[in-house]
Amino acid sequence: MPTITNTCIRLISRAVGLPDASVWKVCTQPLPALEDSQFLVRVHYISIDPAMRGWMNEGSTYIQGVQLGDVMRAFAAGEVIDSKNPAFPIGTYVTGLLGVQTYACSDGQNVERVPASSPNELPRYLGVLGMPGMTAYWGLLDKGCPRAGETVLVSGAAGTVGSLVGQIAKLHGCTVIGIAGGTKKCDYLRHTLGFDAALDYTQGSLSARIRSAAPQGVNIYFDNVGGDVLDAALENLARGARVVICGAISQYNNTTPDGKPAPPQGPTNYMKIVTARGQMNGIIVFDYFHRTQEFRSHMQRWIAEGKITLHEHILEGIESFPHALTMLFRGENIGKILVRVTSPSVPSA
Ligand SMILES: NC(=O)c1ccc[n+]([C@@H]2O[C@H](COP(=O)([O-])OP(=O)(O)OC[C@H]3O[C@@H](n4cnc5c(N)ncnc54)[C@H](OP(=O)(O)O)[C@@H]3O)[C@@H](O)[C@H]2O)c1
Structure with a gap:
């Protein structure tokens, strides 16, 4: 060579x-x-x-x-x-x-x-068949535990993990509401991916719009974003809700006023977990790498059937x-x- x-x-x-x-x-x-x-x-x-x-x-x-x-x-x-x-x-x-x-x-x-x-x-x-796909699959199914008829809210919904979470939730008979930035992404979620509703978080009053889209409350919130979006979701939890903390991309570049890296802003509304008798769980995808084949066989079948796209x-x-x-x-x-x-x-x- x-x-x-x-x-x-x-x-x-x-x-x-x-x-x-x-x-x-x-x-x-x-x-x-x-x-x-x-x-x-x-x-x-x-x-x-x-x-x-x-x-x-x-x-x-x-x-x-x-x-x-x-x-x-x-x-x-x-x-x-x-x-x-x-x-x-x-x-x-x-x-x-x-x-x-x-x-x-x-x-x-x-x-x-x-x-x-x-x-x-x-x-x-x-x-779709790699690390982000596995994050969506195990994060939703193992941490979120969706049941048919439940309402799943996902942020970062037009991104890799979020778009897969929403599609997998639909395949499990859930009503899916995506949160994304801008009309183009919201149209994509509704019309291409078949989400039931899409909310543009840049337009303000997100909490009130989640309430209109999910009047019975949110059973599973899959959080890719953190910050204010997480707080708006927490305000709308249904009793027994599961919150899956996957990431907090809105917080990754936080900086202090004197120019140093700053930690993420924590949720103000965390007591809503108490009143909802809910759970908040984190996921690290590396913990599921030993189950790659199990994940991939399901995902490959859904791709072949045209039910999942990325x-x-x-x-x-x-x-x-x-x-x-x-x-x-x-x-x-x-x-x-x-x-x-x-x-x-x-x-x-
Ligand atoms: N825990 C784990 O093991 C694991 C594994 C993989 C990924 N993750 C996490 O999952 C999340 C999604 O990852 P991904 O690969 O699928 O990325 P992605 O969603 O494809 O891309 C990032 C998206 O985040 C949104 N975003 C960026 N800044 C934002 C802000 N300030 N507020 C609200 N939304 C913002 C943007 O969409 P908009 O235009 O809609 O704002 C952007 O398109 C990340 O938080 C990542 O760290 C965790």
């Missing part, structure tokens, strides 16, 4: 607020030869996920933050092009924490073989990564954002 040059994006300083270009450095360097049990992946797609914002911070939460100078952590998908690991022969398609780079060297840790037959099939293993928004070239990440926080996506890596093909020896 001839020497290959890798292009990667490294985190070189901690972001305060929305990350700008100054926190990233694009680097190129030749890849070292493989050691025993290693294999080399040509990365085709990089997944853009809100969790990346947390991974950029110092310290650890459910996972250690990225060290300054390291390649930015990312879920990605690609093809094995060289191997000293019999479990991952050349030609195998894989996904995992491969990083924001054009080539990734792995020993198989945090990497999974996927049954794709061409690179074009890889995006779904980062979206819009993909693909940007070209690894250099588009910094912009792609900020799109999530500006709400510039419908569905899943991915970066297609257009690395040059491997030169022949």
Whole structure:
């Protein structure tokens, strides 16, 4: 195998607020030869996920933050092009924490073989059949426990996790209300995904509009957003409601007045959990990775039957990564954002 040059994006300083270009450095360097049990992946797609914002911070939460100078952590998908690991022969398609780079060297840790037959099939293993799909599936079914006839409210509803939560809830016989930013997204939820109602949170009086859409109260609130939207949902819980805390994207770029990262704003209306005799549960998708096949078999069947869809928004070239990440926080996506890596093909020896 001839020497290959890798292009990667490294985190070189901690972001305060929305990350700008100054926190990233694009680097190129030749890849070292493989050691025993290693294999080399040509990365085709990089997944853009809100969790990346947390991974950029110092310290650890459910996972250690990225060290300054390291390649930015990312879920990605690609093809094995060289191997000293019999479990991952050349030609195998894989996904995992491969990083924001054009080539990734792995020993198989945090990497999974996927049954794709061409690179074009890889995006779904980062979206509907991948980590976000699993978050929606287990978050709703294992934490939310939906029952037919119940009302499910989901925020970030036109995004990856939210749009899947709503569709899975519909398949379980629930009435689904989505919360999203703007008319275009609300139209998409109603007319393309078949949600029963869609509320534009940018238009004010959200709590009153939730009450009109769910006069009997909300049985399950699936929260992707946090902040004021969470408070509006809490005001409208039905007795015995389940609140699933999946994320709080409205809070990830919080900054103190003197320019330091600030913690999330907690819910003012948390006593509504008490009066509703409700529950509030968190989900971390990593806890469900051992149940990937169970999730995937259901999801694949629903996709084949045309009952589940996920819009993909693909940007070209690894250099588009910094912009792609900020799109999530500006709400510039419908569905899943991915970066297609257009690395040059491997030169022949
Ligand atoms: N717990 C876990 O294991 C786990 C795993 C995966 C994801 N998550 C969480 O799930 C949530 C959704 O992730 P995703 O990948 O599906 O992202 P996404 O929803 O596809 O994209 C983010 C969306 O968030 C909305 N948003 C951004 N800033 C906002 C704000 N200030 N207020 C209200 N909405 C805002 C935007 O939609 P609008 O235009 O509608 O504002 C944007 O399109 C995130 O909070 C993420 O951290 C958690």
